[in-house]
Amino acid sequence: MNIWLYYGILVFVLLIGIIIFYFTKRNYFNKYKYIRLVIYNRDKTIDIKYPKRKDFAQNNEILVNSNHVFDYKGYKTIIITSEASEAINPLDFSAKYDAKKYKTAIRSDLIQKTFGQLTKEKFDKMMLLIGINVLQLIVIAYLLYSTFGAN
Numbered sequence: 001m002n003i004w005l006y007y008g009i010l011v012f013v014l015l016i017g018i019i020i021f022y023f024t025k026r027n028y029f030n031k032y033k034y035i036r037l038v039i040y041n042r043d044k045t046i047d048i049k050y051p052k053r054k055d056f057a058q059n060n061e062i063l064v065n066s067n068h069v070f071d072y073k074g075y076k077t078i079i080i081t082s083e084a085s086e087a088i089n090p091l092d093f094s095a096k097y098d099a100k101k102y103k104t105a106i107r108s109d110l111i112q113k114t115f116g117q118l119t120k121e122k123f124d125k126m127m128l129l130i131g132i133n134v135l136q137l138i139v140i141a142y143l144l145y146s147t148f149g150a151n
Contacts, residue, residue: 026050031073031074031075032053032074033052033053034050034051034052034053034075035050035051035052035053035056035075035076035077035078036048036049036050036072036075036076036077036078037049037050037051037056037077037078037080038077038078038079038080039080039081039082040079040080040081040082040088041081041082042082042083050075053076061085062078062080062085062086062087063085063086063087064078064086064087065086065087065089067089068087068088068089068090069087070090070091
């Protein structure tokens with residue numbers, strides 16, 4: 001009888017926690033209430049904020065073009081920089097440099113030296129660890145087979 005009381009209290013606390021989580025936090029069920037604001041800073045860092053939609057509409061200091069708002073995993077997303085006061089169009093594929101000039105720069109000696117230093121290691125530690133794990137699984141399977149054996 002005593003253990004059922006503990007299970008009942010545990011389930012009750014768990015349900016209360018789930019209810020509080022779903023109604024107070026940003027989650028799958030209330031994404032429509034938030035705007036995902038991606039801010040690219042001058043020091044090459046990215047800040048991602050989730051202001052509430054109604055607060056964003058009241059305290060809006062950003063010029064937002066409806067063509068610059070897109071959907072990211074259910075959130076209406078706006079991309080801005082810390083320097084500009086307007087949204088960035090993520091679908092703007094126009095380049096500042098001509099393709100010929102870019103290919104010439106890639107072929108230059110300085111760029112080749114820079115990319116030459118980014119070689120892949122010959123000894124990959126991750127693949128070694130995966131191999132060891134596979135061998136361990138094979139040994140464990142063999143030991144289980146030999147212990148319980150096929151009759």
